[in-house]
Amino acid sequence: MKLAVPTDFDILEALSDGRRNTAVNLSYILDKNRSYINTRLPILADYGLLERVGPAPKSGLYEITDKGVVVVENRGKYRTDGVDFDELVASELRARTDGADE
DSSP states (O other): OOOTTHHHHHHHHTTTSSSOOOOHHHHHHHHHHHHHHHHHHHHHHHHTTTTESSSSTOOOOEEEOOHHHHHHHHHGGTTTOOOOHHHHHHHHHHHHHHHHHO
């Protein structure tokens, strides 16, 4: 996954409280251009970091996924030499899933 730094991490961080939000609200919170936020949200959803939620289809509401939370928690390791960030995230997700099964 190729993330836009710092904006993508800022979006994920803003949603990491578990609450749903929209592009217009996130652009205000982050003091970023709404059009840019609107382009990043579907990309983050395609990566599985956000989920578009309803109740109405195309409501524009997004919430963070478990994978998104892992990405936020490991923000400092993104673009670190010798770290395969995608594998790190996948490994942590597997560990959480395996731990939940016990």
